[in-house]
Amino acid sequence: MLLQVKSYSGQLSFLTWVQPVLTHQEFDFPSLSPPSQLRHKAKLTQAVGTIPLSQEMVKKGTVCSMAGWGQTSIKTNAQPSPTLQEVELTVMGKNMCLSQPYLHYVSSRMLCVGKPQERKWPFLGDSGGPLVCDGKAQGIVSHGSSDGSTPSVFTRLSKYVCWIEKTLHKRKP
Numbered sequence: 177m178l179l180q181v182k183s184y185s186g187q188l189s190f191l192t193w194v195q196p197v198l199t200h201q202e203f204d205f206p207s208l209s210p211p212s213q214l215r216h217k218a219k220l221t222q223a224v225g226t227i228p229l230s231q232e233m234v235k236k237g238t239v240c241s242m243a244g245w246g247q248t249s250i251k252t253n254a255q256p257s258p259t260l261q262e263v264e265l266t267v268m269g270k271n272m273c274l275s276q277p278y279l280h281y282v283s284s285r286m287l288c289v290g291k292p293q294e295r296k297w298p299f300l301g302d303s304g305g306p307l308v309c310d311g312k313a314q315g316i317v318s319h320g321s322s323d324g325s326t327p328s329v330f331t332r333l334s335k336y337v338c339w340i341e342k343t344l345h346k347r348k349p
Contacts, residue, residue, distance in 0.1 A: 227308065228312050228313070229312065229313050229340065230309070230312035230333065230334055231334055233334050234287065234314040234315075236267055237267065238309050238310070239264050239265070239266050239267075240266075240267060240307050240309035241264050241309075242265055242289075242302070242306065242307050242308070243262045243305055244317065245258075245259075245260060245261070245301055246298060246299040246303075246305070247301055248261060250299075250322065254300075256300075256301040263296045263297075264296070265289050265296060266294075267287060267288070267289055268290065268291065273288035273329060278329060284332070286318065286330065286331060287307065287314065288328075289328050289329075290324070290328045292326060295324055297328050298317045298328050299322075302317045303317050305317045307330050314332070314333055316333065318331050
């Protein structure tokens with residue numbers, strides 16, 4: 177699989193191959209595609225950088241940003257966005273997702289994000305995108321409703337920072 181990254185202006189910033197990746201032992205979502213990783217280290221440039229992971233849980237009410245190339249319309253034939261889109265979303269309390277129709281919501285591993293009344297949410301093609309709060313990666317887009325009527329669910333990165341660091345350390349050449 178090939179990964180292509182474009183800047184806000186639409187200029188090609190990055191092109192590389194990706195391959196299957198190790199998954200956390202708690203990952204159990206047979207309906208999802210397996211995650212992928214870069215086959216080689218990315219070359220860091222002015223347009224391609226890293227972001228720190230947060231070991232602390234993000235607080236309810238924090239306004240974060242999420243970026244992705246997902247669809248921007250609920251029309252049936254909608255295409256992914258040709259340019260990277262960014263949206264500000266508010267972290268909600270766990271009860272918002274516990275009271276919504278999410279059968280697999282686990283607050284220790286997931287974040288409930290987005291106010292339905294604001295009509296902004298990640299959409300098809302945004303899965304795997306980052307949730308950035310105060311300059312740190314706090315979440316990864318997981319799933320949500322197709323019409324924004326409920327908050328979206330993100331993987332809570334603070335739960336997995338130790339595992340991520342341990343796995344990266346083991347894989348260093």
